[in-house]
Amino acid sequence: MFPPGDGPYAAKVPDPDAEARRAPRTVAAALCALQSLVLVGVVGFYGYELAVGEGSDPVRVVMSGLLILLGAAGLAVLARGWWGRERWPRTPTVVWNALLVPVGWSLVQAGRTALGAGVLFVALLTGGAAVAARVPDPDGLGDA
Numbered sequence: 001m002f003p004p005g006d007g008p009y010a011a012k013v014p015d016p017d018a019e020a021r022r023a024p025r026t027v028a029a030a031l032c033a034l035q036s037l038v039l040v041g042v043v044g045f046y047g048y049e050l051a052v053g054e055g056s057d058p059v060r061v062v063m064s065g066l067l068i069l070l071g072a073a074g075l076a077v078l079a080r081g082w083w084g085r086e087r088w089p090r091t092p093t094v095v096w097n098a099l100l101v102p103v104g105w106s107l108v109q110a111g112r113t114a115l116g117a118g119v120l121f122v123a124l125l126t127g128g129a130a131v132a133a134r135v136p137d138p139d140g141l142g143d144a
Helices: 018-052 058-083 090-109 113-132
Strands: none
Touching (some): 018 113, 058 090
16 A cells, blocks of 8 residues: 555645755756847848848858857757756756857957846856756656
């Protein structure tokens, strides 16, 4: 039979700390989704440039847009992994955002202070959330 407190009709006790443990995963998911949307916006800008004839080389503009769109798709997959109970999104999220740190810093040095500070802020916040996030236990017994 079932041990006391177990079984199909046992009351589930809510875990008050569950939301606190889930918060970093939600932040990482939301920021990965935001980064993906920003990249889609950049692709839209490239398309606009191409349409009005501002791009110096149409092939380069199209290929850059496709490459950026690939990055946006990858970030969307990361966001979906964070919103689920996947284990794998942590490392690619940390690596991607670590690569954004020198990008943000170079923007600051180039005089694009607001844009560079924004990139740095989002990269550090997303990477920090990814590191702080609890990873589901592979056996399904809880969070590791």
